[in-house]
Amino acid sequence: MVQVIQANSLLLSDVEARFSLQEIWDSHFFLEWQQDLPEITDAEKQWLDQIKVDFLGLAKSSPHEEITKLFVLAPLLSLAGLARPPFLPVAEQSVEIFLENDDEVIRGKIDLMVLHRRLWAIVIESKRSSLNVLEALPQALLYMMARPLEQKPIFGLMLNGTEFLFVKVQQDSSQYALSRLYSLINPGNDLYEVLGVLRQLRTLVLAT
Numbered sequence: 001m002v003q004v005i006q007a008n009s010l011l012l013s014d015v016e017a018r019f020s021l022q023e024i025w026d027s028h029f030f031l032e033w034q035q036d037l038p039e040i041t042d043a044e045k046q047w048l049d050q051i052k053v054d055f056l057g058l059a060k061s062s063p064h065e066e067i068t069k070l071f072v073l074a075p076l077l078s079l080a081g082l083a084r085p086p087f088l089p090v091a092e093q094s095v096e097i098f099l100e101n102d103d104e105v106i107r108g109k110i111d112l113m114v115l116h117r118r119l120w121a122i123v124i125e126s127k128r129s130s131l132n133v134l135e136a137l138p139q140a141l142l143y144m145m146a147r148p149l150e151q152k153p154i155f156g157l158m159l160n161g162t163e164f165l166f167v168k169v170q171q172d173s174s175q176y177a178l179s180r181l182y183s184l185i186n187p188g189n190d191l192y193e194v195l196g197v198l199r200q201l202r203t204l205v206l207a208t
Helices: 013-019 042-059 065-080 131-147 191-207
Strands: 003-006 088-099 106-118 120-124 154-159 163-170 175-178
Touching: 003 065, 013 120, 013 131, 042 065, 042 191, 065 106, 065 120, 065 154, 065 191, 120 131, 131 154, 131 163, 131 175
Parallel strands: 003 106, 120 154
Antiparallel strands: 088 106, 106 120, 154 163, 163 175
8 A cells, every 4th residue: 555655744864765865075066056156246235135134024023934935035036037037936836756665655845946948947945934944955855856867966945034055966876965054144144145056056057
């Protein structure tokens, strides 16, 4: 009998075991967030500064994840060029993964994914601001591994409004790695770099 499992009930160790996933600590595996990031204009920095101020004020009330998407994620995707053709944002996409060896079906919904040429360019998983951003990692990895097998990497972004973390998955080798943790609590404004990474990923996806 096939067992149905909800994606949000799985731990990171569960996802790693089911897909034989291995976390890679070699910094060269995930260079995309580290070097040659596009420049951010002064006008964009002013906008990102306002986003930071606004959300840190909202965060005192532990806002719902939909508020995070509205006030933080939406403007970031627009500035990064990921909310217009040839990219197509798709929200609440249902996913069903059948694991033959384990007689299991895993069901869930991707918060948001950005499509390009029928490929998942970026999978975005968000959580309430009161939760650690790593709480989104098991689901993000699960959905990224559910994509049809590709030799090219797939990228993900996890956020809870105050924290942001990028993940890269290489499906054909079952390996993944994380970026550094970006946080609005840090001095300055880490949103500058978050936007830079998103633009970098957009450029890479278009080039491939």
